[in-house]
Amino acid sequence: xxxxxxxxxxxxxxxxxxxxxxxxxxxxxxxxxxxxxxxxxxxxxxxxxxxxxxxxxxxxxxxxxxxxxxxxxxxxxxxxxxxxxxxxxxxxxxxxxxxxxxxxxxxxxxxxxxxxxxxxxxxxxxxxxxxxxxxxxxxxxxxxxxxxxxxxxxxxxxxxxxxxxxxxxxxxxxxxxxxxxxxxxxxxxxxxxxxxxxxxxxxxxxxxxxxxxxxxxxxxxxxxxxxxxxxxxxxxxxxxxxx
Amino acid sequence: xxxxxxxxxxxxxxxxxxxxxxxxxxxxxxxxxxxxxxxxxxxxxxxxxxxxxxxxxxxxxxxxxxxxxxxxxxxxxxxxxxxxxxxxxxxxxxxxxxxxxxxxxxxxxxxxxxxxxxxxxxxxxxxxxxxxxxxxxxxxxxxxxxxxxxxxxxxxxxxxxxxxxxxxxxxxxxxxxxxxxxxxxxxxxxxxxxxxxxxxxxxxxxxxxxxxxxxxxxxxxxxxxxxxxxxxxxxxxxxxxxxxxxxxxxxxxxxxxxxxxxxxxxxxxxxxxxxxxxxxxxxxxxxxxxxxxxxxxxxxxxxxxxxxxxxxxxxxxxxx
Amino acid sequence: xxxxxxxxxxxxxxxxxxxxxxxxxxxxxxxxxxxxxxxxxxxxxxxxxxxxxxxxxxxxxxxxxxxxxxxxxxxxxxxxxxxxxxxxxxxxxxxxxxxxxxxxxxxxxxxxxxxxxxxxxxxxxxxxxxxxxxxxxxxxxxxxxxxxxxxxxxxxxxxxxxxxxxxxxxxxxxxxxxxxxxxxxxxxxxxxxxxxxxxxxxxxxxxxxxxxxxxxxxxxxxxxxxxxxxxxxxxxxxxxxxx
Numbered sequence: 096x097x098x099x100x101x102x103x104x105x106x107x108x109x110x111x112x113x114x115x116x117x118x119x120x121x122x123x124x125x126x127x128x129x130x131x132x133x134x135x136x137x138x139x140x141x142x143x144x145x146x147x148x149x150x151x152x153x154x155x156x157x158x159x160x161x162x163x164x165x166x167x168x169x170x171x172x173x174x175x176x177x178x179x180x181x182x183x184x185x186x187x188x189x190x191x192x193x194x195x196x197x198x199x200x201x202x203x204x205x206x207x208x209x210x211x212x213x214x215x216x217x218x219x220x221x222x223x224x225x226x227x228x229x230x231x232x233x234x235x236x237x238x239x240x241x242x243x244x245x246x247x248x249x250x251x252x253x254x255x256x257x258x259x260x261x262x263x264x265x266x267x268x269x270x271x272x273x274x275x276x277x278x279x280x281x282x283x284x285x286x287x288x289x290x291x292x293x294x295x296x297x298x299x300x301x302x303x304x305x306x307x308x309x310x311x312x313x314x315x316x317x318x319x320x321x322x323x324x325x326x327x328x329x330x331x332x333x334x335x336x337x338x
Numbered sequence: 339x340x341x342x343x344x345x346x347x348x349x350x351x352x353x354x355x356x357x358x359x360x361x362x363x364x365x366x367x368x369x370x371x372x373x374x375x376x377x378x379x380x381x382x383x384x385x386x387x388x389x390x391x392x393x394x395x396x397x398x399x400x401x402x403x404x405x406x407x408x409x410x411x412x413x414x415x416x417x418x419x420x421x422x423x424x425x426x427x428x429x430x431x432x433x434x435x436x437x438x439x440x441x442x443x444x445x446x447x448x449x450x451x452x453x454x455x456x457x458x459x460x461x462x463x464x465x466x467x468x469x470x471x472x473x474x475x476x477x478x479x480x481x482x483x484x485x486x487x488x489x490x491x492x493x494x495x496x497x498x499x500x501x502x503x504x505x506x507x508x509x510x511x512x513x514x515x516x517x518x519x520x521x522x523x524x525x526x527x528x529x530x531x532x533x534x535x536x537x538x539x540x541x542x543x544x545x546x547x548x549x550x551x552x553x554x555x556x557x558x559x560x561x562x563x564x565x566x567x568x569x570x571x572x573x574x575x576x577x578x579x580x581x582x583x584x585x586x587x588x589x590x591x592x593x594x595x596x597x598x599x600x601x602x603x604x605x606x607x608x609x610x611x612x613x614x615x616x617x618x619x620x621x622x623x624x625x626x627x628x629x630x631x632x633x634x635x636x637x638x639x640x641x642x643x644x645x646x647x648x649x650x651x652x653x654x655x656x657x658x
Numbered sequence: 659x660x661x662x663x664x665x666x667x668x669x670x671x672x673x674x675x676x677x678x679x680x681x682x683x684x685x686x687x688x689x690x691x692x693x694x695x696x697x698x699x700x701x702x703x704x705x706x707x708x709x710x711x712x713x714x715x716x717x718x719x720x721x722x723x724x725x726x727x728x729x730x731x732x733x734x735x736x737x738x739x740x741x742x743x744x745x746x747x748x749x750x751x752x753x754x755x756x757x758x759x760x761x762x763x764x765x766x767x768x769x770x771x772x773x774x775x776x777x778x779x780x781x782x783x784x785x786x787x788x789x790x791x792x793x794x795x796x797x798x799x800x801x802x803x804x805x806x807x808x809x810x811x812x813x814x815x816x817x818x819x820x821x822x823x824x825x826x827x828x829x830x831x832x833x834x835x836x837x838x839x840x841x842x843x844x845x846x847x848x849x850x851x852x853x854x855x856x857x858x859x860x861x862x863x864x865x866x867x868x869x870x871x872x873x874x875x876x877x878x879x880x881x882x883x884x885x886x887x888x889x890x891x892x893x894x895x896x897x898x899x900x901x
Contacts, residue, residue: 149856174862182860188804189853192396194776194796201870206862211870218870234665236803250861359732361758362739365695383788391865392793396858397851399797404847406802407809411816411843413836414829423840432844444795451770451778452661452799454731454763459690520746521739542837543844550845 097165098122099179099258099286100146105159107141107151107310115141117310118159123258128287130297130318132327133307139290142307143260146288147180148173164257178207181251181285185263187243191235196227196246199235203254214253221253222246225279241272245279252283259285265293294328356424356501357449358464358508360457364515371511372462378470379443386440394437401433402441402448413539421535426468427476427500428540431484431493432547434556435477442469467507475573476500484558490541497540498533503573505529506581660728661802667720667771674718674772678879679781685886686769690762692890697754699898704757706893711764714886718772725771729764736760775799777873784873793867805847812839 100123107116116138123129131139144150148168151157161168163176181203184190193199197218204214222228225245235243244264251259261280265273277299280287291297297304297318304321306314314321322328363371386394405425415421425445429438443465449455456464476496483492506529509522547554668675674682689707696703715725736759740752770778776799779792816832816839 144856147860149859174864177860177862182857184853184857184860186850186853189850190857192797192800192854192857194774194800198870202858202863203861205868205870206864211868211872214870234800236800254861359736359755359759360690360694360762361736361755368694379791380788383790387790392790392867393855393858393863393865395790395793395867396797396854397848398794399799400801400805400847400851400854401844402794402798403801403805404844406798407805407843407847408840410806410809410813411836411839412813414832440791440794441798443791444798447791447795448798448802451766452664452775454729454766454770457690457759457762458686458766459694459762516748517751518743518746518748521742521748524742538833539837539840542833543840546834546837546841547844550841554844554848 096124098124099127099164100288101160101162102142102145103160105142105145105151105157105161107145107157115310116145116157119307119310119312121305121312123286123288125257126284126286127303128289128301130301130304131288131290131307132292132294132297132304132321132325137307138310139307140262141310143182143262143288143290146258146260147177147182149182178254179256180258180260181254181256182260183244183247183251183262183264185266187240187247187267188235190247190250191238191243194234195231196222196233196235196238197231200246200250200253203250207254217253217255218249221249224252225249226275239272240267241269241275244268244272244276248279257285258288259283260288260290262290263292264289265291265296294322298322356464356468356504356508357446357456358460358467358511360459362457362515362517363460363463363511367511367515368457368460368463371460371466375462375466375470379439379465382436382439382470383443386436389436398433398437398441399444401429402444405429405441405445406448413535415535421532421539423539423543424501424536426473426504427480427493427497427536428543430473430477430500431480431496431540431544431556432554435473435481438473438477439469442473445469463508463511467504467511471507471573472500472504475503478573481558493544494534494537494541496537498537501536502529502533505533510581660731663724663728664767664771665775668774670719670772672717672719672772673878674714674768674882677772677882678873678875679773679778680784680873680875681879681883681886682769682773683778683781683785684883686765688887689765689890692894693758693761693765696758696894700754700757703894703897704761706897707890708761708764710889710893711761711768715768718768720768720771725764725767729760729767732759732763777871780869780871780873801847801850805843805850808846809843812843815839 100121102119102121105116105119105121106114108114119138119142121142131142133139141150145157145161145168146163148170151161152168152170152173163172164179166172166176168176191199193202197215200218200221201211201214204217205211209217219228219231222231225248227242227245227249230238230242230246235246238246244267248259248261259280264276268276273293273296277296280300287300289297289301301318303316304314304318305312306321306325306327314324386398405423405428408425409422411422412420413422426438426442429441433441446456446461446464446469450458450461450464476499479492479495479499480489483489486492505525509526509529512522513519544555689711693704693707712722712726715722733756736756740749740756743749743752743755773781776796779796783789783792816835
């Protein structure tokens with residue numbers, strides 16, 4: 096089975112010289128859900144931005160190879176790769192930039208070259224999928240944090256990707272919001288990469304975890320093991336934490 | 339907006355004469371301004387789009403929202419009063435003048451529609467005053483002196499001029515529409531105070547921005563100087579005309595009461611140059627020469643000095 | 659707040675709300691021109707046009723008193739200006755501009771309260787206004803509330819820090835603090851714009867915004883455009899003739 100994502104020895108240095116990634120290897124298999132754990136500044140977000148070419152596609156600042164669905168991430172593959180990987184960013188307010196929910200979710204399909212009618216259809220279907228079918232005419236500003244996150248996910252689903260990347264999705268959510276987001280994600284068949292500090296949330300979605308420290312991968316394995324290894328949960332190791 | 343506190347009358351006079359509402363200008367004036375503004379705005383919008391394509395739209399929109407939001411932050415400006423940033427010059431120094439024009443135009447449109455602050459028929463006049471003339475008048479000192487050791491002065495002057503020139507144009511349009519000069523006199527006094535305040539605020543914010551990230555502040559390009567000189571001359575001609583109109587009434591009491599202005603007038607009468615000299619209309623009664631020289635002197639002086647210093651400084655740099 | 663109220667009103671339902679924005683824009687422009695160019699017999703014409711507006715407000719199922727009150731935002735200045743004109747020896751002009759500015763504001767308020775702003779902007783574009791400028795206005799409006807909220811928090815924080823100190827030195831310090839706060843707000847806004855751009859790229863943005871929603875001009879809209887234009891013109895014509 097060909098991995099969906101294959102990263103070899105990825106290195107990246109910012110303009111001011113700080114090393115953000117220091118030789119990262121990573122792979123993602125079809126249907127897999129992986130959590131990226133690690134302290135702030137350990138390189139998790141910088142890493143995922145290489146997966147859809149937001150960083151690194153112009154060749155500046157980095158080395159190593161990133162392949163998504165068999166395609167190397169460079170300028171000529173960007174459109175195709177961004178079709179395969181959908182990224183949900185931490186701040187939904189910046190992600191939902193169109194005046195209405197429907198226009199925002201249709202943004203992706205329109206960029207894929209679909210005509211207005213098909214794009215609208217896809218948008219409605221995606222909104223239905225995330226349980227926001229009635230919100231088409233609403234302005235994103237008026238939605239709750241949980242609703243915004245769902246619409247953001249709908250915006251990605253409307254492009255029919257194979258991989259979902261979510262960067263700190265639970266940051267602004269209250270417990271019921273987290274629970275319904277977990278339910279939603281559990282029922283989506285796409286492979287997922289979850290960058291998060293929310294360990295129990297990660298445990299409910301992901302089977303595998305990768306631990307970042309100082310721009311390198313320190314450990315990769317079952318999520319329970321990695322969390323326990325680094326003490327990355329409030330519940331001490333060995334206690335009943337549901338996993 | 340800009341001045342609040344103990345003088346609500348002055349506040350409102352200030353605010354409204356910069357955003358002219360519907361009903362204040364005569365048909366000839368607002369229609370004429372719309373005709374003038376339309377090609378200017380379309381041209382600038384096209385230029386902005388060509389340089390940036392749609393990718394810059396979010397940045398310009400968000401920075402427009404920033405200017406709105408910036409009005410909530412109070413700057414102490416004197417006893418019991420506080421001022422707010424207007425933003426034309428700041429936008430020009432950080433985004434460049436064409437982008438600043440587009441952002442200011444969008445702000446004016448939103449203010450007119452959503453807040454009914456400024457009229458719809460007079461959009462042409464308001465956009466010309468604030469987004470075109472005001473922005474470029476504020477940008478030019480920076481463009482000439484931004485790379486020299488008069489940089490801070492240029493930033494301050496830019497902020498002040500962007501407000502002052504917009505105000506003068508607005509007052510001139512009102513005067514041309516027949517509003518009695520006495521009614522405009524008070525506004526003019528208010529502008530003369532708030533222009534340097536805008537300059538001070540702009541300078542302080544630019545300095546603070548450079549401390550966060552120097553890249554935020556546009557670096558004036560040394561090339562394409564010819565264009566800018568033409569623009570400076572063109573703008574100066576517009577200002578002279580506007581000021582000429584403004585000062586053409588026999589009794590601008592408010593302005594005269596500022597001895598400062600009369601003092602300048604006495605000293606620099608010789609600098610008077612105006613495109614109106616051949617015209618004979620009811621506005622341009624005798625005595626306008628005296629009044630005109632006051633405003634002209636100040637403006638011509640500032641631009642001439644900036645131009646000269648800029649040329650000398652740049653020439654010196656080249657030699658080194 | 660003013661714009662919040664108008665936005666809420668714009669989401670109601672009425673024949674006016676359902677009309678194509680282009681018809682409303684045309685009617686607005688005709689009304690404004692008829693009003694602006696009226697000189698002879700202005701009091702009567704203004705009264706008639708005012709009555710026409712009130713009927714339109716009621717037809718749009720908007721609160722009449724509320725609308726009349728909100729349009730009065732223009733009045734404080736206009737009345738002051740009118741007073742100054744009166745003192746300067748031109749009372750008629752003062753009355754004229756006060757009346758005209760109020761009725762103009764009321765007319766604009768009517769259109770904005772019956773048309774969600776993004777749709778209004780689209781109508782302007784369809785009538786030939788420069789697209790780039792309108793898209794900037796659309797984004798401005800989208801993030802107006804968001805960034806204003808951020809500014810409010812910062813203003814409160816700044817106030818609580820320097821409130822008690824007095825004197826020149828303290829004023830200078832507060833000036834600097836305000837400049838610093840503005841610079842931070844600027845940087846945050848700039849950062850948000852970068853986030854938005856990343857989110858756009860991640861969903862396949864190719865450099866040009868596509869539209870999904872289209873405006874449809876129906877017979878009812880044509881009727882509104884014609885009636886709404888002829889109404890003010892006929893009123894003025896008639897009143898100027900007979901009075």
